[in-house]
Amino acid sequence: MISAYNAADLLRDAAYSNLSGEYLAILVLLRDVQAAEILLPTALYIAVLAAMNQWHREREAFACYAAGIRPARISRAVAALCFVVAIAVAGLTLFARPWAYAETYLIERATMQLSTAAMQADRFYPFGPATVISARAIDPGGERMHDVFLENREEGGVRIIRAESGKLIVSEAEGRRRLELETGTSHFIDRETLADRITKFDTLVYYAATEAAGPVSNPRRARTTLDLWQNAASGKEIAELQWRLLHPVTALLLSLIAITVARSLPGASAYPRYLAGLLLYALVFNLSAVGRTWIENGQVGAWPGMLWVPVLTAAIGIAAGRLPHFRFARPQ
Helix, strand or coil: CHHHHHHHHHHHCHHHHCCCHHHHHHHHHHHHHHHHHHHHHHHHHHHHHHHHHHHHHCCHHHHHHHCCCCHHHHHHHHHHHHHHHHHHHHHHHHHHHHHHHHHHHHHHHHHHCCCHHHCCCCCCEECCCCEEEEEEEECCCCCCEEEEEEEEECCCEEEEEEEEEEEEEEECCCCEEEEEEEEEEEEEEECCCCCEEEEEEEEEEEEEECCCCCCCCCHHHHCCHHHHHHHCCCHHHHHHHHHHHHHHHHHHHHHHHHHHHHCCCCCCCCHHHHHHHHHHHHHHHHHHHHHHHHHHCCCCCCCCCCCHHHHHHHHHHHHHHHCHHHCCCCCC
């Protein structure tokens, strides 16, 4: 589902729609990795809530309790699974997600600076302010184009070039792009007289200024966790670091809360437990977003920072399991 949404979103963006299928597939996978740090703990939370809720609703849990199996024994088995998933979330948050953002930003820069590897066959691409190029075929490695078409609108007319092959070279040092065409014909059509001057060539080179790539949208997300740990200075960098460190802890605590909520109100309808679980989930993740925003805006310092979010989550879990007026009573 999320992959289909990401693919549709990329195809709606004009900057990405001209990318090759390979690049689009890579971008979809990278966006999936970026979203996985939220989707994985969310899926675990809902799965634990739904499974444990249904288990108690069908009275299977009470049969186990009657046979002498204590609730804590069952909870430990589910908690072990939650702990394993939390480790996976930590790996995604600390390492995989920054890598995915870094790779995404590299591809974004490639879309801003035309290169042969990012082109598709039979598509027109701008090459400078008054030139467009297209190729009938492109090598799989993206190194060379075949049956190249180029149109350049000059002051006195239009120049149309057809070449057997070509290569687009982007030089960061020179600050411009170079298009090398081989074995072709150049037609210059005069705007006033419509005269057609034909020139054959073995090699022809066109230059165009390299377009400024500009800064990436959110570079701190692409920085490694170790780099942020050592060099985080601004509020946004500190917030990003603390989110990575505390998000797996919050996800683990939430999944443990789901066990408590699913065992609450024995004998009652399952819907209040679902509602309570969803409200607790929305509350905790909104608190995480608020805590992150406070640090980014300088309203809260690096200490306590976002530490209060997992602490408050743990307090909610303890309250849900022990305060009598919550009626989260369960068999002993």
